[in-house]
Amino acid sequence: MNITPLVGKQRLSVELATARLNIWDGSVRSSKSISSLFKWMKFVREAPAGPLLMVGKTERTLKRNIIDPLIEMLGEKRCKYVAGLGELHLFGRLIYTVGAYNEGSEDKIRGLSLVGAYVDEASTIPESFWVMLLTRLSIPGAQLYATTNPEGPQHWLLVDYLEKARLWVDHGGQVHRQDGPDTLNLHRFSFILADNPNLTREYIEDISAEASGLWYKRLILGQWVLAEGVIWESWDPARHVVAELPAIQQWLCLTADYGTTNPFHALLIGLGHDGRLYVGHEWRWDSKKQRGALTDAEYSERVRAWVTGLGISPQYTIIDPSAKSFRTELHRAGWTSTMADNEVEDGVRDVGSLFATGRLLVHSSCKELIKEIPGYSWDPEASEKGDDKPLKVNDHGCDALRYGIRTTRNIWHGQLAPPSKAA
Numbered sequence: 001m002n003i004t005p006l007v008g009k010q011r012l013s014v015e016l017a018t019a020r021l022n023i024w025d026g027s028v029r030s031s032k033s034i035s036s037l038f039k040w041m042k043f044v045r046e047a048p049a050g051p052l053l054m055v056g057k058t059e060r061t062l063k064r065n066i067i068d069p070l071i072e073m074l075g076e077k078r079c080k081y082v083a084g085l086g087e088l089h090l091f092g093r094l095i096y097t098v099g100a101y102n103e104g105s106e107d108k109i110r111g112l113s114l115v116g117a118y119v120d121e122a123s124t125i126p127e128s129f130w131v132m133l134l135t136r137l138s139i140p141g142a143q144l145y146a147t148t149n150p151e152g153p154q155h156w157l158l159v160d161y162l163e164k165a166r167l168w169v170d171h172g173g174q175v176h177r178q179d180g181p182d183t184l185n186l187h188r189f190s191f192i193l194a195d196n197p198n199l200t201r202e203y204i205e206d207i208s209a210e211a212s213g214l215w216y217k218r219l220i221l222g223q224w225v226l227a228e229g230v231i232w233e234s235w236d237p238a239r240h241v242v243a244e245l246p247a248i249q250q251w252l253c254l255t256a257d258y259g260t261t262n263p264f265h266a267l268l269i270g271l272g273h274d275g276r277l278y279v280g281h282e283w284r285w286d287s288k289k290q291r292g293a294l295t296d297a298e299y300s301e302r303v304r305a306w307v308t309g310l311g312i313s314p315q316y317t318i319i320d321p322s323a324k325s326f327r328t329e330l331h332r333a334g335w336t337s338t339m340a341d342n343e344v345e346d347g348v349r350d351v352g353s354l355f356a357t358g359r360l361l362v363h364s365s366c367k368e369l370i371k372e373i374p375g376y377s378w379d380p381e382a383s384e385k386g387d388d389k390p391l392k393v394n395d396h397g398c399d400a401l402r403y404g405i406r407t408t409r410n411i412w413h414g415q416l417a418p419p420s421k422a423a
């Protein structure tokens with residue numbers, strides 16, 4: 001990796017990262033990691049003797065986001081990682097590495113006395129781990145460096161730490177200092193895309209176009225905003241509903257959200273020759289509106305009859321993870337299914353990004369899905385608690401859609417037409 005000298009806010013942040021806690025927050029790709037790593041490398045070389053620690057959500061993400069770039073920058077001689085032991089040797093100093101993915105992770109650092117710590121993506125680690133980590137930084141001169149993307153405005157990292165910073169370099173580059181009974185020995189650096197001169201204008205335009213709604217505000221503008229209102233803000237029937245399907249090069253999946261008292265909603269998603277994804281057909285059974293509930297065997301029979309009748313054989317059959325009995329029934333009937341990827345945030349973000357870039361369209365026959373999409377909303381109570389997820393009401397077609405899109409990502413990713421802008 002060819003690293004260019006740090007400039008502007010990058011350099012300023014390295015100079016000003018002199019507090020006990022130093023946190024870089026803001027937009028994706030805005031050079032928070034590179035800037036903080038410059039400071040961390042300097043610290044590791046100069047710090048008083050004592051144990052050092054690097055933390056990621058998991059050891060795998062820490063390696064990918066932080067350790068691999070460090071090795072690339074410095075070479076194996078100055079930076080060597082022994083994955084099995086979770087040890088990094090940086091400029092001859094030993095650094096422990098840990099993943100902090102659940103509430104029990106704090107046990108991994110209990111009892112340590114640290115002189116320095118580096119935390120990647122701090123908002124994704126449990127608060128209990130963070131609190132424990134701060135108590136471990138007990139050697140005089142101990143410092144912590146961390147990066148984070150924004151989350152909701154109630155997130156503990158914002159409320160209990162970032163907003164109490166003694167020094168803050170804001171998004172525009174202004175330096176604020178505050179002093180009061182509540183302030184912490186913490187310096188905060190808020191980055192935006194413009195702070196990274198190594199991104200091309202084209203790249204910035206692309207990632208800005210791909211992020212819509214909530215993700216635009218958080219990941220592009222770097223704001224700590226609440227997940228509220230409509231999830232897929234760029235949805236516009238005039239733009240996204242088509243009366244005719246183009247030639248489909250590949251039917252990627254049959255995807256279904258299973259329900260017995262709730263509706264059962266299945267969709268067929270294909271990749272068009274035009275490089276766009278199409279929800280081509282839907283099948284829905286609402287036991288409250290139709291004539292009673294169906295058994296798993298009846299569902300299996302009718303869904304298969306529907307797909308076969310259309311003359312389509314989808315590459316995957318994707319079923320929501322909670323529908324174990326239905327998957328068993330399909331299997332019994334000789335139909336292999338795949339458990340849906342139910343990472344809610346990833347799925348809704350993928351669909352949102354595809355709508356925003358005009359690369360996911362819906363055939364007009366999918367009436368129930370088209371009815372549901374504009375009402376698919378963030379759950380305000382969950383958002384207040386920092387757990388962003390969709391409201392569980394009239395969400396069946398939308399859930400099936402995010403399962404299908406997320407689970408087939410490896411197939412369509414890289415095969416799509418360039419983004420198209422809203423009219």
Ligand SMILES: Nc1ncnc2c1ncn2[C@@H]1O[C@H](COP(=O)(O)OP(=O)(O)OP(=O)(O)O)[C@@H](O)[C@H]1O
Nearest residue numbers: 002003004005006027028029030031032033034198
């Ligand atoms: N000084 C530099 N020289 C060369 N490339 C740089 C420099 N600073 C940043 N970059 C490049 O810009 C990209 C984004 O930087 P970085 O990973 O630090 O951003 P980030 O804010 O941590 O992003 P994310 O939120 O996605 O983790 C990286 O690909 C990095 O290599």
Ligand SMILES: [Mg+2]
Nearest residue numbers: 032033065147
């Ligand atoms: Mg980063």
